[in-house]
Amino acid sequence: MREGAFGNATALACRECGQQVALGPFYACPECFGPLEIAYDFPRITREEIEAGPRNIWRYKALLPVPTDIEQSPNMEPGFTRLLRADNLGRELGIATLWVKDDSTNPTNSFKDRVVACALSAARELGAKVFACPSTGNLANAVAAAGARAGIRTVVFIPSNLEQPKQVNSAVYTDSLVAVDGNYDDVNKLASEIAGEEDGWAFVNVNVRPYYAEGSKTLGYEIAEQLGWRLPDQIVIPVASGSQLTKVHKAFQELVRLGLVEDKPYKVFGAQAEGCSPVSVAYKAGVDAIRPVKPDTIAKSLAIGNPADGIYVLDICRQTGGAVEDVTDDQVRDAIVLLARTEGVFTETAGGTTVAVLRKLVETGQLDPELETVVINTGHGLKTLDAISDRVGPVATIAPSYAAFTDAGIV
């Protein structure tokens, strides 16, 4: 490993017992098997220094486990996506100040480009030969594209029942898309087995997970910076493994600790689909343990039945005064159309889940409509067209004549 391979990161630290191990391709604590996270020695950094950086996640490179010359290595340059003021949707839902963080405009159209960029850097610095992942779809797209650009072999594993556009969006970048007969949790287990057997394979969300996960912090940094270096009062985030939610919270905490934003209370809310809601079920039952489920929902990108970071999501949502909520597939479909027709943003089923949960949180009085609220759209609707193809389409099919147009009653 070269000097400075992981920037200001100093070690891997166990989230459970605090045990530290040297930076390397490790993800589980040797003492208690708890998840390892990156520990840093952050330098003093100013808002101006960050603002002078590139318009992508590398403007925050001092806060990520990447080398200072990260921009020199071929990568997808994700991030710095739009934070849209969503007054129309806000009016519809009765929320005074609402923002949509639209991460569907990343290079492969989901927030996964952020985490993959950090994982790619780690894989490169650790000398990996193969860049791989088990995926619910979006991650496979991001890994396959980033690997192609970086010139490293990619192998991506998905459940075989995945939406066809997500399969094509991987296979176009790699000759090694592997469809596994099983659900995501089966695919994940297989990936862990391969990672244990094969040398030189970097599974982004398995053996380089600590580095990968840090990429989601950039969503939190960007939201704060784009609000004018402020934290929102409330934020609604989709939950599959739960990694993204925990890292957005971590990002807010770090910004406070670094003096880049003022400390203030904020509430974190998690969003799941009813057909895969192990975290929301535990939240509502008031218990700490998460019971794994077999997913059955159109929100396939969120279909992780045994979420690795679920217990931390519970902790964060409870501690901050937020909640975890779930919605039906029909509510997801409605919310996709609602977001599109109010804000011109076409989200996939994960975003439909998040917007539907936002609506339910307001209706049930769990979210305060008077407080400033951010909702994250993590992926693009073109990848899950089937979800709404029964709901939207031509209002009429007419002959090419003015009479036919007026007869159709459109004016």
Ligand SMILES: Cc1ncc(COP(=O)(O)O)c(C=O)c1O
């Ligand atoms: C579009 C989209 N949103 C949200 C998530 C959830 O992310 P996490 O596993 O970090 O909870 C995923 C992936 O799993 C996803 O593909």
Ligand SMILES: [Zn+2]
């Ligand atoms: Zn430990």
